[in-house]
Amino acid sequence: MKKSAAIAIMILTAFIFLSLNFSIYMLFTRRVVDEMTVEERKNAISLEDYLPFADGTRAVTVKSSLRFSESDRLPVLDGASALYPVYASVAASVYPEGSVIFEDGAFSDGSAVQFRNTLRAYRAVADGDADIIFCAAPSAEQLGYAASVGAELELVPIGREGFVFIVNEDNPVNGLTTEQLRGIYTGKYKNWRELGGADRMIDPKTRLAGSGSQTVMEHFMNGEQMMTGRMFGFLGASVGYSFRFYVEAVPREHSVKMLAVDGVYPSAENIKNGTYPLVTEFYAVCRDDNDDENVRRLLDWLLSDEGQELIEAVGYARIK
Amino acid sequence: MKERTFYILMSVIVALGVAATAALAIYTAYEYQNCSIITYIATELW
Numbered sequence: 001m002k003k004s005a006a007i008a009i010m011i012l013t014a015f016i017f018l019s020l021n022f023s024i025y026m027l028f029t030r031r032v033v034d035e036m037t038v039e040e041r042k043n044a045i046s047l048e049d050y051l052p053f054a055d056g057t058r059a060v061t062v063k064s065s066l067r068f069s070e071s072d073r074l075p076v077l078d079g080a081s082a083l084y085p086v087y088a089s090v091a092a093s094v095y096p097e098g099s100v101i102f103e104d105g106a107f108s109d110g111s112a113v114q115f116r117n118t119l120r121a122y123r124a125v126a127d128g129d130a131d132i133i134f135c136a137a138p139s140a141e142q143l144g145y146a147a148s149v150g151a152e153l154e155l156v157p158i159g160r161e162g163f164v165f166i167v168n169e170d171n172p173v174n175g176l177t178t179e180q181l182r183g184i185y186t187g188k189y190k191n192w193r194e195l196g197g198a199d200r201m202i203d204p205k206t207r208l209a210g211s212g213s214q215t216v217m218e219h220f221m222n223g224e225q226m227m228t229g230r231m232f233g234f235l236g237a238s239v240g241y242s243f244r245f246y247v248e249a250v251p252r253e254h255s256v257k258m259l260a261v262d263g264v265y266p267s268a269e270n271i272k273n274g275t276y277p278l279v280t281e282f283y284a285v286c287r288d289d290n291d292d293e294n295v296r297r298l299l300d301w302l303l304s305d306e307g308q309e310l311i312e313a314v315g316y317a318r319i320k
Numbered sequence: 321m322k323e324r325t326f327y328i329l330m331s332v333i334v335a336l337g338v339a340a341t342a343a344l345a346i347y348t349a350y351e352y353q354n355c356s357i358i359t360y361i362a363t364e365l366w
Contacts, residue, residue, distance in 0.1 A: 006321040010333055017337030021344055029348045031363045032355035166358065170366035205357055238364055240357045247358060256362045 027234060045246075047107075047115055050085045052092035052100045060089040060313040066301040068294065070096045074112040075295045078121045079134030080212045082246040083282060085314050086159070087134045088113060093310060094301065118212045125285055126151040131295050133285045134158075136212035136243075137219075154288040158302045160317040162244040162266040163216050163278040166256040171237055173197040175260030178277065182220070184239060187227045192237055201236030204229075213242050216280050244271065245315050272317040281319065 050059045068074055074095060077087040091100055091113045101108040107115055116124050122142040124130040126149050138146075138153065146153050165181060167173060173195060176184075183189045184204050193199045206228060207214040217226070230236070239259075244266050247258060258266050262277050270276040284302055286295055301307045308318040 001321055001323060001326055003321045006326045006329075010326075010329055013330065013333050014337065017333075017341065020337075021341055024341070024344055024348065026365065029344060029351070031360050032348060032351040033359075166361055168361055168364050168366060205360070207357065237366070238361045240361055242357060256358050 045081045045084055047084065047102070047105070050088040051102055052088050052095065052113065053097045054102075057088075057092070059085065059092040060310060061093045062089075062306055062310045062313060064093045064301070064306050065304075066094050066297060066306075068095055068099075070098065072294055073292065074099055075131035075292065075298055076112055076114060076129070077132055077134070078114040078116050078124055078130035080118040080121065080136065080282075081115075082161075082212065082243045083134040084115060085245070086311065086316065087132075089310055089314050090298070090302070090307075093306075094298065118215075119208065119210045122146070122153075122210075122285075125153065125287060128287065131286060131290060131292065132298065134282065135285055136161075136216055136280060136282050138285070139210050139215040139218070141210060152288045153285055154290075155283040155285050156299050156302070157281040157319050158284050158307070159282050159311040159319050160271060160279050161282055162271040162276050163213070163220065163241065163280050164244045164247060164258040164266045165239055165241050165261065166247060166258055167239050168237060169255060169257050171197060171257070173259065174257070175263060175265075177262050178220075181261065182222070182224060185217075185221060185226045186224050187230075190230075198237070201230065201233065203233035203236040203238040205238050205240040207241070212282075217241055220278065244268070248315075268315070268317070279317075282316070 048054070049057070051057050052059050077091060079087050095112055099112040101111040107113055114124070114130060116130070118135050121130060121133040121135055122138055123145055125133045126146040137155070143153070165176070171192070173192060176195060180189065180195055184195075184202055185206075189195055190202055191199065192202055195202075204227065206226060207217070244258065247256065260266070264270055264276045266276045266278070271279055284299055286299070302311075303320060308320050312318050
C-alpha cells in the first residue's frame with residue numbers, strides 16, 4: 001500500500017471518530033453537565049445557600065413569637081427540594097442556633113433539619129424519621145406506603161405555588177393553552193409548528209415518578225395517559241415542567257423561559273391573585289397520630305401571620 | 321508502508337476511537353441520570 005494512501009485512511013478514520021465524539025458532546029453531553037456538583041443536582045438546590053444560621057445564608061428570618069429552646073424536643077423538618085428554602089427559613093426563625101448540623105455536604109443524624117427530597121421524605125414522615133415534611137401533595141404510591149406502615153398523613157396547606165411549563169429561551173412559543181399542553185404530553189401534538197412555533201419536533205420531558213412535580217403533572221393530565229419520551233426527541237426542542245420558585249429563584253448559569261398558560265404568565269403576582277390557572281397548594285405534612293406538642297405549635301405558627309409572612313418572604317404565595 | 325505496520329496503526333486508532341466514544345457515552349449517561357431539567361432545556365441548540 002502506498003504510504004500516502006495509508007496515512008489518508010488513518011487520518012480519515014481518526015476524523016470520523018472525532019466527528020462522532022463532537023456530535024455526541026454537542027447533542028448530549030453539553031446539555032447534561034452544568035456548573036452544579038452531582039450532589040447539588042441530585043438535590044436540585046445548593047443546601048449550603050440556605051443553611052440556617054450560616055454566614056451569608058439566603059434563609060429568611062422573620063420576627064417570631066414562637067421560639068424553641070435547646071431544651072425543647074425539636075420537630076425534625078424535611079421535605080422537597082423546591083421547599084427546602086421554606087423549612088430552612090422556618091428553622092432559622094424558630095429553632096435555636098446549633099440545632100442544625102451540616103457536615104461534609106449533608107445534614108447529620110442529630111440535625112433538626114434534614115433533606116431527603118420528596119421521594120424519600122414521604123417515607124421518612126410515615127416511618128417517624130421526620131416530624132414535619134414540606135411537600136406538594138403525595139402520590140398514590142406515597143399514600144399507599146403510609147397506609148402500609150399504619151400511618152395516616154395529615155396535610156396542612158401552608159402556601160401556594162405556580163406549576164410552570166418551561167422551554168428554551170430561543171423557542172419562539174411564549175404561551176400555550178391547557179388543552180395544548182395536555183396534547184403535547186398525550187402525543188397529539190408532535191411538532192412545534194402545530195402550535196405556532198418553529199418547524200421542530202416537540203421533545204416532552206417528564207420527571208421521576210413520585211417527585212412533587214410529576215405528581216402535580218399527573219393530576220394536570222386528568223387521567224390521560226402521558227407519553228414517555230419520543231424516538232430521537234433529543235433532536236427536537238424540549239418542554240418540561242417544574243415549580244416557579246425552582247425556576248426563578250435558584251441561580252444558574254443557564255436559564256429557560258416559563259410559558260404563559262391560557263394567556264396568563266406565571267408571575268408571582270398572578271399566582272398570588274389567582275389568575276394563573278395552574279396554582280397548587282403545598283403542605284406541611286405530619287402523621288395524624290403525632291401528638292408532640294411542639295409539632296402542633298409549629299403547624300399553628302405556620303398558619304399564623306408570622307408564618308405566612310415567612311412563606312411570602314421566601315418567595316411563595318401565602319395560603320391565608 | 322508495510323501492510324503489517326498499517327494494520328497495527330489502524331488497530332490502535334480504531335481502539336482509541338472506540339474507547340473514547342464508549343467513555344464519553346458512559347459519562348453522558350451517568351450525568352443524564354442526575355441532570356437538571358432546566359440545564360437540559362436551557363442548553364439545547366437553536
